[in-house]
Amino acid sequence: MSSPDFTALLLAWRDGDRQAAEQIAELVYAELRQRAKSYLAKERGYQTLSATGLVNETFVRLIGGAQVEWKCRAHFFVVASTAMRRILIDAARHRRIRNDGNQQWVEEAAEVSSPANFLNRKLDLLALDEALNELAQISPRAAQTVELRYFGGLTEQEIANVIGVSLATVKRDWASAKAWLYGRMKSNA
Numbered sequence: 001m002s003s004p005d006f007t008a009l010l011l012a013w014r015d016g017d018r019q020a021a022e023q024i025a026e027l028v029y030a031e032l033r034q035r036a037k038s039y040l041a042k043e044r045g046y047q048t049l050s051a052t053g054l055v056n057e058t059f060v061r062l063i064g065g066a067q068v069e070w071k072c073r074a075h076f077f078v079v080a081s082t083a084m085r086r087i088l089i090d091a092a093r094h095r096r097i098r099n100d101g102n103q104q105w106v107e108e109a110a111e112v113s114s115p116a117n118f119l120n121r122k123l124d125l126l127a128l129d130e131a132l133n134e135l136a137q138i139s140p141r142a143a144q145t146v147e148l149r150y151f152g153g154l155t156e157q158e159i160a161n162v163i164g165v166s167l168a169t170v171k172r173d174w175a176s177a178k179a180w181l182y183g184r185m186k187s188n189a
Contacts, residue, residue: 006024006027006072006073006076007070007071007072007073009023009024009027010024010070010072010073010075010076011070013070014067014068014069014070021063024076025059028076028077028080029055031077032055032058032080032084033051033052033055034051035081035084035152035153036051036052036054036055036058036084037051038153039054039084039088039151040054040088048091048095049087049088049091054084054087054088057087058080058083058084058087061083061086061087062079062080062083074154074158074161074162075162077152077153077154078148078152078154078162080152081147081148081151081152081153081154082147082151082152084151085129085147085151088125089125089126089129092124092125092126092129093126127185128181128185131181131184131185132146132147132181134184135177135180135181135184138180139173139176139177139180141163141165141169141173142173142174142176142177142180143177144163145159145163145170145173145174145177146174146177146178146181148162148163149174156170156171156174157170
């Protein structure tokens with residue numbers, strides 16, 4: 001489906017068209033489920049969520065949440081990715097509380113060989129979330145780039161289009177953010 005057609009469905013959904021919401025779900029479910037599987041595979045420790053459960057909870061939050069001024073397909077995935085991140089962080093917090101903090105879900109930063117590949121390894125989502133929030137205080141655009149790339153699965157070009165910067169800027173932000181997060185998480189391990 002072309003982006004303008006998808007955007008028209010998003011706008012119809014925003015205006016209360018339940019059939020448009022169902023069509024959107026059919027169009028993006030497989031892609032969201034694949035992204036959810038990827039997120040869950042990157043998280044260290046016992047996982048109580050399934051990819052299907054994560055996608056379903058994401059749709060529940062999107063449907064029940066505030067009205068969004070949808071812009072395009074990429075914007076939908078930005079919002080969905082943010083919702084997924086929050087769900088995963090909430091689940092990780094719940095597990096940590098339930099386990100009374102005694103379980104160690106963190107992969108030691110010493111095991112991670114370089115900033116270039118550390119986001120491909122299994123990480124403690126709470127530690128990543130904390131570091132990402134700190135990065136947002138220093139460089140909001142770099143933090144947004146990480147969120148869109150890591151949690152959203154957007155390509156660098158899609159990120160450039162969504163946030164309105166050049167591809168070169170996104171590449172710089174992505175590289176510097178990975179290096180900063182690596183250093184931050186390694187120093188706290």
